[in-house]
Amino acid sequence: MFQKILVANRGAIARRVIRSLRQMGIRSVAVYSEADKDLPYLAEADETYAIGAAAPLESYLNQDLLLQVIKESGADGVHPGYGFLSENATFAARVNASGARFIGPSPEWIEAMGHKTRARETMARYGMPMSPSSGLLDEDWTATLAAAEKIGFPVLVKPAAGGGGIGMLAAHSAEELQNAVTQARSMAGRSFGSAEIYLEKLMVQPRHIEFQILADRHGNACHLFERDCSIQRRHQKVIEESPAPRLPRTDVEAMGDRIVQAMEASGYDVIGTAETLRDRDGLFSFLEMNTRLQVEHAVTEEITGIDLVAAQIRLAGGARLNEVIPSQPQINGHAIEVRIYAEDPVRFYPSPGTLKTLRLPSGPGVRVECGFSEGNRITPYYDPMIAKCIVHAPDRAQAIAGMRAALEATVIEGVKTNIPFAQKVLADATFASGEVHTGLGMQILGQ
Template sequence: MFNKVLVANRGAVAARVLRALRVLGIRSVAVYSEADAGLRYLADADETYSIGASEPKASYLNQEVLMQVLSRSGADGVHPGYGFLSESAEFAQRVNAAGARFIGPSPKWIEAMGHKTRARDLMSRHGLSMAPSSGLLDGRTDAALEAARILGYPVLVKPAAGGGGIGMVGARDESELIKAIEKARSLAERSFCSTELYLENLMLKPRHIEFQVLADRYGNIRHLFERDCSVQRRYQKVIEESPAPLISRTTVEKAANDIVKVLGKLPYDVIGTVETLYEKGTDFRFLEMNTRLQVEHAVTEEITGIDLVVAQIRLAAGERLDSVLPAAIPNNGHAIEARIYAEDPVRFYPSPGILKTFRLAPGLEIRTETGYSEGDEITSHYDPLIVKVIAHGHNRDNAIDRMLAALDATVIEGIKHNIPFVQRVLRSEQFRSGHVHTGLGMEVAGPVSKSAR
């Protein structure tokens, strides 16, 4: 087991990892940028280090300064959280080469799955169904137009590196595609330092279903069921839940077992999530694999009772899967997570500022994950996530009711936030009935009114 772990991240996920380290009795090292110097969760770490300016490239994406902290602190493990360097094979290799251990999959799997077209090729060779797509675009507009004509419109332009919906742009015709390529290329270069793009057939109203897996270093792998992440805005998740509504358990279990068989052949290790698109009457189509802890991991924790962060750390330390997970994994009740962002609830633009009032409502089977306290500043330098609210109930309706009660009693002042949007979705007939799809969020949001522009 680790003696001391460096948490190479910030905010809610850093606070979450620090809590897991305390459970395991492992000493912790936290880092912070200039913008985050006053955040109160830092007091939960045994040691803290300043890593520079607020801009991510100068701090949380700065491998040199993080490696210096690793050396100075004497940590023997690095937990990357999610985002930033969590899916950097280069960083994982550097950590391992320094004599510490990266708390995540082996670098070869981070590299293999981090490039989306190569990951698709790998998983396709092992029998997983794929949505129709192009190969890598070579940078010529005429080649992209030809690829789109072969696929058929609408298409989705996607960065080959990175994830989280960043840089994904839809196009319904040639004129939109030309603009979409420029926008996607710019976002991909800024976010992932790569301009590689590809096209994918755009399914208009699919379900976005992901499967959580845990594995050890000895070839053993298991799934911990699925999460439905269909409620999104601009290709980014807002509400996640488990189990997925209106899909038979037989169908879901078959897909999960197929994924485990493929990953077991590789063999994959530690933690990962396979993301798929699903339409009734079709296969689950492989979308991508995230080689890290997911933002929405708490949904799975609530229905299984398994602490995924603790499990991830133990598996990375070399423990066997059968010592980390119970023989039979529980699947109890229903869990829903809502991501509360500092953003305009109509146009979804970021709304940085001071959390003048920040009161989270406690409630039965309600859990919150945040890196902020009242009086803290939400800056423009990072993702505008304020807090994740997770509700667990004995069934789906019960979980929805508990979530709505918690959101109704939550008070956030000083910035705009998306709670009104989340409440509209949760109260909509479509969501209540379980008829969710990736376009539901924007359907419920409706068009931007003139007064909101």
């Protein structure tokens, strides 16, 4: 078991990991940039280290500085959280080479799944269903158009690296495709350092269903059910829930079992999330594998009672799956999460500023993960998420009602937030019916 773990992240996820470390009796090491020196997670860690200026490249993405902290602190493990270096195979390999252990999948798996076209090729070999797609596109417009016509319009232009919906653009015609390819290359290059893109069939009103995977280093894997992440704004998740509403359990369980079989056959390890789309005919299609803890992991924790952070740490340390979780995990009730962002609720532009008032909800069934305290500043340097609110209830209707009450009780002043958008979705009759799809959020907003 680990003795001391460096949390190579910030804010809410750093705070979340530190909480599990304390419960496990493992000492925690926190790092912070100049912009984060007043955030509350620092007071909750056993040790803290300043790692540079506010810009991520000079702090949380600076591998040399983080490796130096590993050496100075004597940490024998590194938890990367999500974002930043959590899916960076080079960093994972360097951590392991330093004598510490990267708390995530093996670097080989991070590398294999970090590139979307290679990930699709890998998972196709293990029987995962795939929607039609192209290989990597070169600069030959004739070949690009031919690939799109072979797939059939509409298509989605997607960066091969990165995530979070950045650079994903729809094209319904050849003219739209040419513009989308140019824009997607530019966005991908700026955001991920790679301008590689490919095409994928654009499904009409699909469901975004993802499966939480745990696996040990001894060939065993399992899924902890699914999360429905269909409520999005511009391809980025805003509301997640589990179990997925109005889906046959037999269909969902069959897909989950299929993914587990692929994970065991391939030798995948520690933690991951298999993301899929489900079309209106009920067919699943593999999208990608996220080789890290997800932002929305708390939804699964609430319905299963399993601490995913603790499980991830123990599996990375070599524990067997049956030592970490119950042999037959069960779904208990329903959980919904809303991501609360400092952003304009209509145009979704970031809204940095000082949190002059920060009153978050509490009560039975309500859980809040927040990286800030009143008076802290939401800076333009990082993701503008303020908090995640999770509500667990006996059924979906009660979870929705509880979330509506929780958001009504939330008071945030000093920045704009997306709470009005979330409230519109939660009050919508189509959402309440469970007939959700990836375009519903923007449809409710009238966009």
